[in-house]
Amino acid sequence: MKTKAFSLIIFCCVFQTFLFAQTEGMVYIEGSRYLPLYGRDSTVVEVNDFKMDVYPVTNKEFKQFVEKFPKWQKSKVIKLFADDSYLSNWKNDLELKDTENPDSPVTYVSWFAAKAYCECQGKRLPTVDEWEYVAMADETTKDARVKLSYNAKILSWYETPRSNENLIGQTPKNIWGVYDLHGLVWEWTLDFNSVLITGESRKDVDKDSNLFCGSASVNATDLMNYAAFMRYAIRGSLKAKYAMKNLGFRCVQDVNEKK
Amino acid sequence: MKHLKIIFPVLLLIMTLSSCNSNKSDQASDDIAVYQCPMKCEGEKTYPEAGSCPVCKMDLQPMETENSKELSDQDISEESIFNLTSKWHTEEGNEIQLEDLKGKTLVMVMIYTSCKAACPRLVADMRNIEAQIPEANLDDLRFVLVSIDPKIDTPERLKAFAKENMMDGEQWTFLQGTESSVQEFANVLAVKYKKISPIDFSHSNIISVFNSQGELIHQQEGLGVDNKETVEAILQLTQGQS
Structure with missing residues (x-):
């Protein structure tokens, strides 16, 4: 009897691992050192190996999540963790509005909700450095930031309205095999609040890097990379409970063995 | 058999605990919603259900209910x-x-x-x-x-x-x-x-x-x-x- 009980436990544990920690739909990202736009003192940062979701989280996937964890449903989420626009494109707790596509990226989610989603799957949100590292690749190169076409393409997306209503997987996949980092929605990052550029930064932050005036743009390591500039500006203006129309997320997972 | 009896509740407990505290949610639902005109056309007048303001025809907005103050000592509000x-x-x-x-x-x-x-x-x-x-x-x-x-x-x-x-x-x-x-x-x-x-x-x-x-x-x-x-x-x- 004892052994049976134990095998049951083991079965349950294994089953649970499969349930919550599946790594399907992720690709391996080989870490490296690179120079981000706003690093630690504008120096090279190191990114360890990790796995990243190929696609942003979709409406359909988020629906499964709120079914399992009712505390993140539209009417149940507490105000500390999400503002009033949380899931405002949903009809009710479990249904999207008819105009929305289940395969579009989920948006109108707060940082807290995104974080909880990833954690329930044994994953986490990517850091700003990780996200930017993967996002600087294009279809053929790992660091495409010097290419004019790379920047032009991203900027033309920034000018395209309502791209959040598109489906996932329709932009070209980059060299890592990741889709939709550009061209679909903005994405939450784990430490978005480490970007110290806000409208208020002259007054509330001791170390100045004010994006909106000329002095700080000189500090940026790559004046060409205006698109990344805009991403950092957005991050700097976010609060964790904000839920916005064009802001979604994807998850990453640590890889244990160091290279 | 005895072991099984002990192990099962323990297992259940572990699973509940590990599932991201999903069952800590129910404070929100017992609020009674109160609606008010966003322009406050009729001062502080409130309505028990959604609709539009009779004066300016704007949609009534759910009010931030002040019931946090009425909450007993045991309860905490959503914004806490x-x-x-x-x-x-x-x-x-x-x-x-x-x-x-x-x-x-x-x-x-x-x-x-x-x-x-x-x-x-x-x-x-x-x-x-x-x-x-x-x-x-x-x-x-x-x-x-x-x-x-x-x-x-x-x-x-x-x-x-x-x-x-x-x-x-x-x-x-x-x-x-x-x-x-x-x-x-x-x-x-x-x-x-x-x-x-x-x-x-x-x-x-x-x-x-x-x-x-x-x-x-x-x-x-x-x-x-x-x-x-x-x-x-x-x-x-x-x-x-x-």
């Missing part, structure tokens, strides 16, 4: 920081949750002890505020300094810092969390911070005042700014209690 369930270590080495601070007006700030630039001034601001509070109100008040550098700022180090800065009294509390609980807490306070070198952080200078139910009442931003409003907010909160 006591909804955060992370564990913290105090400078005395005790393990607490934020909810353990319930019942006191809280004045909170995020600092780190190896800080040379802004934190001493931020700490001075805190002491300045404290000095303006009559002693009778101090009983209902806690000044909480949360470290953004949980690796370096151990309880021992926080205790030493407290002594050094004459902040070792009952009314001062220092908290050490984990990297992720500090990040979450900072996000609740809308504090930004970034590690800029192994020992230095760059961070927002925000002093936040919470009422005894953990709801944010007032935030003061900046260094050495006029703290009159902050003090007033604290006085109001602490007088209401005594």
Whole structure:
């Protein structure tokens, strides 16, 4: 009897691992050192190996999540963790509005909700450095930031309205095999609040890097990379409970063995 | 068989605990929604259900119900920081949750002890505020300094810092969390911070005042700014209690 009980436990544990920690739909990202736009003192940062979701989280996937964890449903989420626009494109707790596509990226989610989603799957949100590292690749190169076409393409997306209503997987996949980092929605990052550029930064932050005036743009390591500039500006203006129309997320997972 | 009987509840318990605290949700549903015209055409008049304003025809908006004030001592409102369930270590080495601070007006700030630039001034601001509070109100008040550098700022180090800065009294509390609980807490306070070198952080200078139910009442931003409003907010909160 004892052994049976134990095998049951083991079965349950294994089953649970499969349930919550599946790594399907992720690709391996080989870490490296690179120079981000706003690093630690504008120096090279190191990114360890990790796995990243190929696609942003979709409406359909988020629906499964709120079914399992009712505390993140539209009417149940507490105000500390999400503002009033949380899931405002949903009809009710479990249904999207008819105009929305289940395969579009989920948006109108707060940082807290995104974080909880990833954690329930044994994953986490990517850091700003990780996200930017993967996002600087294009279809053929790992660091495409010097290419004019790379920047032009991203900027033309920034000018395209309502791209959040598109489906996932329709932009070209980059060299890592990741889709939709550009061209679909903005994405939450784990430490978005480490970007110290806000409208208020002259007054509330001791170390100045004010994006909106000329002095700080000189500090940026790559004046060409205006698109990344805009991403950092957005991050700097976010609060964790904000839920916005064009802001979604994807998850990453640590890889244990160091290279 | 006996074993099975014990193992099953244990297993269940583990699964419940490990499933991201999913069952901590039900506070929200028992609110009774009240609607009001966003333009307040009819003053403070409210409606029990959604519809449009008879004067300006705008959609009625659900009101922020004030039932947080009517909540009994056991309940906390949706906006309360006591909804955060992370564990913290105090400078005395005790393990607490934020909810353990319930019942006191809280004045909170995020600092780190190896800080040379802004934190001493931020700490001075805190002491300045404290000095303006009559002693009778101090009983209902806690000044909480949360470290953004949980690796370096151990309880021992926080205790030493407290002594050094004459902040070792009952009314001062220092908290050490984990990297992720500090990040979450900072996000609740809308504090930004970034590690800029192994020992230095760059961070927002925000002093936040919470009422005894953990709801944010007032935030003061900046260094050495006029703290009159902050003090007033604290006085109001602490007088209401005594």
